[in-house]
Amino acid sequence: MPFWLIAITFAVFVFYTDDYMIAGVLPELASDLGVSESTAGQLVTAYSLVLVIGAPLIAFASARRTRLGVFVGASVVFTVANLLAAMVDSFWQLMVLRVLAAGAAAACLPAMFALAPTLAPPEKRSAYIGIVSTGIVGALAIGVPFGTLWASLFGWRGNFIVFAGLCVLSMVLLFGVREQLRKPGELVSARTHLTALSSRPVVTVLLGNTILLGGALMMFTYFGPFAADFSNSSLRQRGLLFAVAGVAGLIGSIAGGIYVDKKGASAALRIGFALFLGTMVVFAILTVFAPIPLAVLVALTLVWSLSLYWNAPAMQTMLLDSAPDSATQVLALNSSSTYLGVTVGSIAGGITLALFSPFALPIAAAALSAVALLVIEVLGRRTATSERLAHDSAERTT
Structure with missing residues (x-):
């Protein structure tokens, strides 16, 4: 390195x-x-x-x-x-x-x-x-x-x-x-930056990133009360869970970047979304049988955190590919969308906790994650189709 x-x-x-x-x-x-x-x-x-x-x-x-x-x-x-x-x-x-x-x-x-x-x-x-x-x-x-x-x-x-x-x-x-x-x-004009940053591919990824992190960080922000009810975990045990989440996140971030280089950002995102959604669904099902053994919670926490940070390199790569001449600016917007997602997740999680119970958190997180996947897949596919049609039309004109 x-x-x-x-x-x-x-x-x-x-x-x-x-x-x-x-x-x-x-x-x-x-x-x-x-x-x-x-x-x-x-x-x-x-x-x-x-x-x-x-x-x-x-x-x-x-x-x-x-x-x-x-x-x-x-x-x-x-x-x-x-x-x-x-x-x-x-x-x-x-x-x-x-x-x-x-x-x-x-x-x-x-x-x-x-x-x-x-x-x-x-x-x-x-x-x-x-x-x-x-x-x-x-x-x-x-x-x-x-x-x-x-x-x-x-x-x-x-x-x-x-x-x-x-x-x-x-x-x-x-x-x-x-x-x-x-x-x-980047030595290009402000107008060029603004054009690139307002393009549909960039806006699509930023919107998807905000929604995804809103769901994921909702669980992270209120993971303490969820873990306490899910497995009757103590304060020390919850500290262990956060440590497990951190280590898994480190692994996921590095492994996700390597996978993107080999298979592409879209393929990596599908894996990350699938792991996250699957984990949230398992969490939701197991709440019926709570309290669950701590070992099960540790394993699920590992997969959940790994999947969350696995997606980060793929998101950033998609943004860089969409605006290659405005790398700093587009990643600045990505930073903003990340913190906006944290804010959205904190608010949505607080409302979910107040209206229902900690056990409703994985269901809400899964729903937001599914919306994020639809945004990136559907809007991304429409963008690619429209750009291909515009390219074909230009070629016929010339």
Whole structure:
């Protein structure tokens, strides 16, 4: 594995973990700043919203900058914001600093995902995308537990200090591969970008990605209460389940990228959707016999998480194929659609939990996943047909 790929993946891990690391220390942070836990939770919401809105805008604004310049500038802002966050005593001061840190992350993440397929050998393009995606999975599987443990030893302010340090380490690694990062952004006009990004293939994949993640992250967000009722699992056992989900996600992201390179994105997506839908159906059937042995829940969790992250390289490859000259911009929109999906899943899961029970979650998740599959398959097929007819018509005209 090339060193530049390791450097980029580590940077993605740092930027994504910085969003989630507050989740484990909300009670202590809220108590120190004199706000409720629900109010303190808005720090996570603000970070996510900046990524949703800021990533596409910053990607356009920095389109002609070199990757190295964007990474270094944003990393400096990110580091300073985290250091200052460890010193403030006001919730609103902390909110401003979280917005600054999120803006820095939004400037870097799409460009990092776009750089991987640009520098990769053609036969390994999707595999490299999958490896970079492990930075996201690692943020949940490793970063959040690490941040919680660190905070238990040094307090919640220690989290911001350690992530400032990790960002400095990330800058050192990126500077070590600066020759690969001197490549400028996409040198095409804004009009060309907008035309590509508003095309039906791009919109179709983005819509499908949002719906799919809405269903998948609905289960992830409320997996605690579901697992507690499904197998009478304890808090420690549920911690084990999240670790299993993280490891399976890492494997799924890498394996999915390799499969896309060999068999194509469409074939990979069908496998990912089939595994996810099948797992949700099994979950729904077994709720009738709850409580189910923990070993069964572990096995199903492994397949569910693997299938979710298996799809990520395929989605990104389809987007890159649809807008090859606007890689950074289209992946910025993909980042936004991902966070939008998380928001949709959180809201839909909360409503499902309030109206029914945790056992209704896999049914709702399966329904959203089926809709996502229909969007990608049906709209994608119509797009391919219309483009083929337009091509044939043009050839007859000439």
